[in-house]
Amino acid sequence: MAERTAGSGVQSVERVFELLELITAAGGQVMLSELAASTELPLPTIHRLLRTLVAKGYIRQLANRRYALGPGLIRLGTAASKQLGALAGAQLRALVDQLGETANMAVLDADMALYIAQAPSKHSMRMFTEVGRRAHTHATGVGKAILAQLSDDAVRAIVARAGMPTPTTMSIGSVNDLLADLARIRERGYSIDDGEQEIGVRCFAMAVPDAPTPTAVSVSGPVSRVDDAFAELAIPALRAAVESISQDLNPVA
Structure with a gap:
């Protein structure tokens, strides 16, 4: 027994x-x-x-x-990520229907943000981040929303291992600046990538509460459309989406 x-x-x-x-x-x-x-x-x-x-x-x-x-864990992790992305698909599509911009979901994987699901915008000019792509956490909206869930010591360890490349002139390039930004994210409840990954692209992202691994959802688009008025609609929409995903991940027994 x-x-x-x-x-x-x-x-x-x-x-x-x-x-x-x-x-x-x-x-x-x-x-x-x-x-x-x-x-x-x-x-x-x-x-x-x-x-x-x-x-x-x-x-x-x-x-x-x-x-x-x-390597045996890779197969399990890949399958689990696909299932997690599939579970969130309806909420991502609802975000696109409501806001008109691309919605993504990412998890922390080997010190990087791994995109596991996406609902693309119908606009011809949109963000082209594909499912399966990995990005540094400090330079993306989803990545910073993920890091904000961790302790400062854990964040320091991640960037020490993964490095802090600066894809654009707007990217955060020091640990102290990153920790200061994460403190603001924790206070307001969402992250902003303002041209830090790609010039001309703005992203709002929010953590999924009580996810089995640090997870975040984002909406991204060109700065010409993703402005302050967009943010007023996006933040409550993101909050409703991540809360719904969290409930799906943690059903009441």
């Missing part, structure tokens, strides 16, 4: 996910000693679980003896 906790969860499964989450939080690679210091699990238990994960391809042991996330 499977070992169970007091809360009726399968203990070995909970321990596996604890290790995977610790490795993910460490940037995808970790030493055994770091895992041992970060969990109350006995060392023999950590060894046993890691051996199982390595055998299944979900973890790799590198030449330097560090443990890294394995």
Whole structure:
């Protein structure tokens, strides 16, 4: 019979996910000693679980003896992202119908913003970000809405690993400037990309509450249409959309 906790969860499964989450939080690679210091699990238990994960391809042991996330997780993550994007499709289309501009959904994946769903604008001049594209978090509306959900220390670690390229003269180029912008985002509840990824394009984005991974939804278009009047309509529309997506992700039992 499977070992169970007091809360009726399968203990070995909970321990596996604890290790995977610790490795993910460490940037995808970790030493055994770091895992041992970060969990109350006995060392023999950590060894046993890691051996199982390595055998299944979900973890790799590198030449330097560090443990890294394995390729087996890519297949699971890709399928999960597609399902998450499909779930949000109706809300993204509703945003386009209401606002007339392209709506996107992105998640945090390997320190980057990964676009997993899109409803395109009907305008001939529109933003052309395709599903499957990865972008630096500090230079996109969805990316900054994602980062604003994290602690400042986690943000520093992400940009240290991923770097802070500046696609345009409007892009944020320093950690301190980014943290200041994230503080404003947390206060007002949404992010703005004003030509930071592409000159002439403005984007409003908002985090999806209680998503299983940091997630955000955005509406983007040329600055000639995405102006202050547009923002007055977009912010409440985005808020309704992300709240609806959150409810779909977390149905009441």
